[in-house]
Amino acid sequence: MLPLKEKDRPIVKKLLEAGCCARCVLRFCCLGLQSAYRQSYEDTARELCAFISDSENNESQVAAVLEQHTEDPPSKKMKMDAAEMDVQSEGDSAVVPTVMEEGDAEPADSDVCVVCLGVLQQFCDEAYAIKISEVVKAKNYQFDTMVLSVSLPAQLSVREHSCWLHVKKEVREKSMCLDMDDVIQVKEAFKWTMQGLVSKELGGVPVVNKISRQTEQFEVGVGFTHPETDSDCHFLAGICSDCFRPTKNKQFVSQQNVFTRMAVVKALEKVSDEKFLKKFPCPPTRPVSKCIAQDVQCLHVSVFVAGRYNKFSRTLPQTPWVIDGERRMESSVEELIAAPLLSSFRAEGFNFSSSGREDVDVRTLGNGRPFALELLNPHRARFNKAEVRQLQETINQSSDKIRVRDLQIVSRDAMGHMKEGEEDKTKSYTALIWTQKAINKDDITFLEETKELKLAQKTPLRVLHRRPLAVRERVIHTMSTCFLDAHHFHLKLRTQAGTYIKEFVHGDFGRTKPNLCDLLKSETDILELDVESVDVDWPPSIPE
Numbered sequence: 001m002l003p004l005k006e007k008d009r010p011i012v013k014k015l016l017e018a019g020c021c022a023r024c025v026l027r028f029c030c031l032g033l034q035s036a037y038r039q040s041y042e043d044t045a046r047e048l049c050a051f052i053s054d055s056e057n058n059e060s061q062v063a064a065v066l067e068q069h070t071e072d073p074p075s076k077k078m079k080m081d082a083a084e085m086d087v088q089s090e091g092d093s094a095v096v097p098t099v100m101e102e103g104d105a106e107p108a109d110s111d112v113c114v115v116c117l118g119v120l121q122q123f124c125d126e127a128y129a130i131k132i133s134e135v136v137k138a139k140n141y142q143f144d145t146m147v148l149s150v151s152l153p154a155q156l157s158v159r160e161h162s163c164w165l166h167v168k169k170e171v172r173e174k175s176m177c178l179d180m181d182d183v184i185q186v187k188e189a190f191k192w193t194m195q196g197l198v199s200k201e202l203g204g205v206p207v208v209n210k211i212s213r214q215t216e217q218f219e220v221g222v223g224f225t226h227p228e229t230d231s232d233c234h235f236l237a238g239i240c241s242d243c244f245r246p247t248k249n250k251q252f253v254s255q256q257n258v259f260t261r262m263a264v265v266k267a268l269e270k271v272s273d274e275k276f277l278k279k280f281p282c283p284p285t286r287p288v289s290k291c292i293a294q295d296v297q298c299l300h301v302s303v304f305v306a307g308r309y310n311k312f313s314r315t316l317p318q319t320p321w322v323i324d325g326e327r328r329m330e331s332s333v334e335e336l337i338a339a340p341l342l343s344s345f346r347a348e349g350f351n352f353s354s355s356g357r358e359d360v361d362v363r364t365l366g367n368g369r370p371f372a373l374e375l376l377n378p379h380r381a382r383f384n385k386a387e388v389r390q391l392q393e394t395i396n397q398s399s400d401k402i403r404v405r406d407l408q409i410v411s412r413d414a415m416g417h418m419k420e421g422e423e424d425k426t427k428s429y430t431a432l433i434w435t436q437k438a439i440n441k442d443d444i445t446f447l448e449e450t451k452e453l454k455l456a457q458k459t460p461l462r463v464l465h466r467r468p469l470a471v472r473e474r475v476i477h478t479m480s481t482c483f484l485d486a487h488h489f490h491l492k493l494r495t496q497a498g499t500y501i502k503e504f505v506h507g508d509f510g511r512t513k514p515n516l517c518d519l520l521k522s523e524t525d526i527l528e529l530d531v532e533s534v535d536v537d538w539p540p541s542i543p544e
Contacts (some may be wrong), residue, residue, distance in 0.1 A: 020114060
């Protein structure tokens with residue numbers, strides 16, 4: 001039995017006359033009992049009719065409301081047009097709809113709800129739950145709990161506002177109060193009705209509003225559109241134009257895309273009742289068609305995998321190297337790492353990030369460079385430590401150009417540790433230096449005594465096409481040398497992260513000051529460069 005009170009009687013009657021469906025009536029009665037929405041539409045309609053009826057068995061009234069839930073209505077149509085209602089007696093008497101015989105000249109009225117546009121009528125049943133579950137099963141995701149989300153046409157907010165104004169006068173006359181914030185949202189009513197049905201079809205998997213462990217969140221989204229009433233929102237642009245301006249990054253959007261649900265809600269908060277009633281019918285007009293259900297969408301929250309990589313090749317870029325639309329190298333570090341992970345997690349894509357990057361001809365040695373991979377919409381998300389260790393081994397066996405260590409699944413928040421204070425970190429390098437002028441061991445020993453050398457580095461010419469022009473101050477903390485011959489020596493450097501080592505060596509046409517050419521008073525160049533260490537304490541080390 002619906003827990004309705006005497007004060008709800010005028011609201012129920014007025015909304016049924018206006019063309020609201022049974023579940024929308026419950027929403028406007030601010031009924032927050034979830035089980036009330038889960039019972040069959042037919043039972044809810046019967047109870048509402050009995051509630052407003054003077055007699056206990058008013059079959060004609062029941063038939064009129066049940067008609068709103070019938071896909072193929074019988075030959076006799078019930079009309080609930082308030083303008084044609086016959087009042088049986090004074091007071092809150094039952095409403096008796098007129099009967100239209102099949103074949104009459106005047107077509108029968110639509111049975112679609114004037115507020116939810118059929119969402120809570122035609123899409124809150126076992127048949128739609130089966131459709132949702134079939135899509136989920138076909139996608140073959142791994143999950144223990146599911147979040148059900150719903151996207152509704154923005155015009156539902158306009159129609160709901162209209163119905164609220166329609167009943168507000170009635171309740172005020174009876175010294176009652178109906179606040180718009182107390183009305184149960186269509187989304188909530190839909191979820192309360194469907195969560196249990198979908199859960200049953202999925203074998204009892206919990207279907208909830210939110211999952212506390214973000215790494216395991218699996219969301220199934222259902223959406224609805226209603227082209228027939230898309231223009232319902234347009235009058236708001238003339239009243240609150242500031243609510244519907246495209247953002248700076250989205251100047252070229254269609255008119256319809258401007259009318260988002262958030263923008264419409266914001267405009268409705270600003271518009272006065274008087275202006276609204278001049279522009280929009282109250283109650284809303286009956287639509288001819290119901291909402292159109294969009295494709296069911298499944299999305300698992302991203303999984304983040306982190307580790308450190310070594311690069312042993314001088315012909316392997318960190319990321320795909322494409323110039324003027326033409327690929328220059330066969331593979332890249334990110335692709336060699338990502339390929340086995342994409343396959344194992346059954347992800348639809350990835351985003352790669354790292355603590356800095358090396359040039360294609362630079363090796364990364366030592367403990368390696370920290371990296372993280374965001375795996376997009378993975379169909380499998382749970383791996384134990386042994387399985388992650390096997391994934392690491394698979395990556396390492398796939399190529400002799402790279403090696404991965406400390407592979408682990410991390411949280412989105414932990415990703416920030418890789419970028420925290422990035423420029424305050426230090427990196428160590430070994431460079432093979434050539435000098436035009438012949439040198440001996442004593443000519444380079446002074447470099448080892450040079451500490452905390454401050455550089456002013458203008459954006460290098462080789463990266464100027466993708467980085468803004470600026471002068472960056474960097475520090476070389478220490479240097480050490482190893483003499484090889486009259487024109488070659490090894491230079492070891494420990495520098496502030498972000499220092500351009502190649503430009504420090506050859507000067508970049510004077511764009512880096514001071515540079516090694518200035519210090520040695522000779523033209524110098526760099527023949528080979530290795531990254532020896534990236535001093536970032538993340539991700540945590542994992543014992544072999």
